[in-house]
Amino acid sequence: MTHPRDILLGAQAAAGMLPVCDHYSGVEARMRKSLQxxxxxxxxxxxxxxxxxxxxxxxxxxxxxxxxxxxxTELVMSAPDGARVGVRVHPVDHPAFEADMDVIARDAGQRLTHIMIPKVESADDVARAEKALLSAYPKGLPLQVLIESPAAVQRAFEIAAHPRVQSLSFGLMDFVSAHGGAIPAEGMGIDGQFTHPLVRRAKLEIASAAHAFGKVPSHCVVTEFNDAGAMRTAARRAAREFGYTRMWSIHPSQIRPILEAFSPDEQQIDTASAILLAAARAGWAPISHQGSLHDRASYRHFWQVLERAHATGRKLPNEVALWF
Incomplete structure (x- = not known):
């Protein structure tokens, strides 16, 4: 049976798939616990x-x-084989930026999955970060960028277009603060971040820019980490209403709700499996499934459902599990 990746040209999931949760920690004890x-x-x-x-x-x-x-650097190098570890360095205009890149990329580049660059304002900032990266580690690494100001949102498409950029993240709290009080503090909260027009617009622009260039949009933190219900709601909204395919965690209790919200459910997996198996049997020609027409455009979507299910550890039917 021909593999879907060989047929569904234009499917971005294989190239752009990242784990749906990105867990941040900066204190030594928490960094060690995160890796464990x-x-x-x-x-x-x-x-x-x-x-x-x-x-x-x-x-x-x-x-x-x-x-x-x-x-x-020591923690990255001591992480177990197969670990996925990135580092957020200082912004490009911070005095410690060059030293961060020189030490971390030079000595741990071969073990890193990515480097996150905060407070990116333009494609020029990405170019500066890339130059420092390649100077320290010529093989290069993906750069993930954090967009945290109104000006950066306005330039999100230019930033996303840079070939070194792998993912765009939204920095909610700095974005709100950058408005000089024009957005109330509630705009950083669990409800306001989804309802205030300026915050909503920023989230949608970043997600749209990321998808336009095949990059991964990563949703901002939820600071109310003791409220599991609020966390689940925020993660579901980010995934289903705003087009994000990845989300930040700042507390271990947030990881599983993010996985749950960004994972396809059993019905979605069963539907995607049935359609793709029928398509494969038909030689990837159009098919009818439960009264609806499907062709390669919808096959791409359902393949991405299965890719995400696999990436989030969901059980797949045996027939499609063979594709992975």
């Missing part, structure tokens, strides 16, 4: 279902940036 939890959940799910991003920007104490970069 990743290993435990990889064994549980049979796949690495979330990335760990070790944080220099907020994690490093003022004056201790160099020591923190060395610690992060």
């Amino acid at each position: 939890l990743q290993a435990e959940m990889t064994q549980e799910f049979g796949a690495c279902v979330f990335d760990v991003t070790l944080d220099c920007e907020d994690g490093a104490p003022v004056g201790g940036e160099a020591e923190h970069a060395l610690l992060v």
Whole structure:
């Protein structure tokens, strides 16, 4: 049976699929715990279902940036085989940026999945980050970028177009603060971040820019980490209403709700499996399924459903599990 990836030209999932959860930590004890939890959940799910991003920007104490970069490098290098670990460095205009890139990318580049660049304002910032990366680690790495201001939102499509960029994340709290009080504090909350017009617009622009260039849009943090119900609701809205395919976690209790919200459910998996198996039997010609016509355009969608199910550790029917 021909593999769907060989037939469904234009399907972006194979190239752009990342774990749906990106878990951040910057304090040494929490960074170590995050790496341990990743290993435990990889064994549980049979796949690495979330990335760990070790944080220099907020994690490093003022004056201790160099020591923190060395610690992060040590943790990356000591992570188990198969771990997915990235690092958030300081912004490109911070005095510690060049040193971060030189130490971390040079000494740990071969073990990193990505480097996150915060407070990106333009494609020029991405170019500057790429130059520093390649100077330290010529093989290169994907860059993920954090968009945190109104000006950056306006340039989101230019930023997403840069070939080194893998993912765009939305920095909610800095974005709200950048408006000088024009957006109330409620705009950072669990409800306001989905209802305030300026915040909604920013989220949609970033998601649209990411999808336009085959990049991964990553949704912002939810600070109310003790409210599991609110976390589930926010993750579902990010995935189903705003087009995000990945989301930040800042507390271990947020990881499973994110996985749940961004994973296809059993009915979606069964439908996608039935349609793709019927399509394969028909040689990928159009088919009718339960009274609806399907062709390669819809096949791409259903293949992406199965890709995401596999990436989130969901059980697949045996017939389609063979594709993975």
